[in-house]
Amino acid sequence: MTILMMRAPMPYDQRLWQRASWLWPDALHAAGRHRAHLIVSTMGSSENNADAKALGFAESTQLTTAVVGAVLEALPDSVAVVWRGNVGRSPEMWLEQSRCAFDPFPDQPFGLWMEIVPFRSGKTVGAHTVGLSAFMGREIEFEVDGLDQRAVTARVAQLSSYLIATGLDASIKNGAVFEADAEIDHRVAVLHRNSRFNIGPVISFSSVPDRFGRVRTYPIIPASIARNHPLLVMLGKVGLFDPARTENQIRLKPDHYHSEVRLESFDEGLSQALSGMIATDTYAEADTNARRALASGDIASARSILQPWAEEVGLLQAAAKLALTLCDAFMFMPAPPRSP
Known part of the structure; x- marks a missing residue:
């Protein structure tokens, strides 16, 4: 283990201490009081000793947690602990829970290593984690209808503890659906995706089906592009594109967004992709032949000529x-995220 003394305060991170204050009301005050800090890490243990076994992340976490607890006992005037730059905890909480640093699931002190951040979307209270990705490469984004904040926090805590112990690959699979239970009276879907809160990759838990009328259907390619783009x-x-068809629809939750005004960048990207499909001599010839066929009333031939481009549009819709x-x-x- 390495312990470095830094005779200066840590850089102030308002969001870190605000998150910490949900569990520790004096967090912001403690952050303002400190004048120096120690850095505790496992740096260099196996590099300097060929016979030493390199610690895995879980082992390093357990060891560091225990050592920080020992440091707090030796330095009773310490005012706070910051874990990996994004979790703040009181010395009292760390001292108590670090005694379980080497305990197996479900008793490991995972609450020292991550935050659970509640939010509200429409009528639904949800939560996401901060810090869990260090263990499994993803945070949790939990947005299941019908639960209060206490129940949501408990669910996310249980899931986090389980995932830290088992890892993502060995446990909850992408695309899984959990059946209703005593607390949640509907199915819950699991999806590995990026966070809508810009916190990186997440494992998402959401209600199936829509419980509170939160989902609406939107066209992927809007009518404005469908009416004006020459390819469409x-x-x-010839009946190969209709913006009202299912393949051009997506179901989204409006309460996830500032408004239902489409982003120009998204629609411009669609238009550019469509224009790229016709910017070839091959399409120019096909367009001429299709128009000639239409002029003679031969819709079937025109349809056959344009079929490859209809398939390209279908791939674009699926990708979008x-x-x-x-x-x-x-x-x-x-x-x-909005506070509940």
Whole structure:
């Protein structure tokens, strides 16, 4: 273990101490009081000793947690502990829980290593984690209808403890659906995606089906593009594109966004992709032949000529739907988390 003395305060992080204050009301005051800090890490243990076994992340976490507890006992005037730069805890909480640093699931002190941040979307109270990704590469984003803040926090705590112990690959699979239980009277879907709160990859838990009328259906390619883009106009003439079809629809929750005003960047991206499909000599020839066939009343031939481009549009719609579902792209401006 390495312990470094830094004779200066830590850089102040308002969000860190605000999150900490949900469990520890004096967190902001403690942050303002400190004048120096120690850095405790496992740096260099196996690098300097060929016979030493390198610690895994879980082992390093347990050891560091216990050592920090010992440091607090030796330095009773310490005012706070900051874990990995994003979790703040009181010395009293750390001293008490660090005694269980090496305990197995479900008794490991995971509450020292991560935060659970509650939020509200419409009528639904949810929560996301901060710090869990250090263990499994993803945070949790939990947004299940019908639970109060206490129940949501308890669920996320249980899931976090379990995932820290078992790892993501060995436990909750992408696409899994949990059946109703004594507390949740409906199914809950699991999806591995990016966070709509810009906290990186998450494992998402959400209600199936829509419980509170929160979901609305939107066109992926809007009518404004469908009416005016030359490729879609041609495909529409031969029955190969209709913006009202299911493949052009996506179900989203308006309360996840600032408004239902479409982002220009999203629609411009669609238009550019469509224009790229026709910016070739091959399409120019196909367009001419299709128009000639239409002029003679041969819709079937025109349809056959344009079929490859209809398939390209279908791939674009599917890719956009997947990106919107995984929060890799946004049709509307995402809203920040709101306090419950």
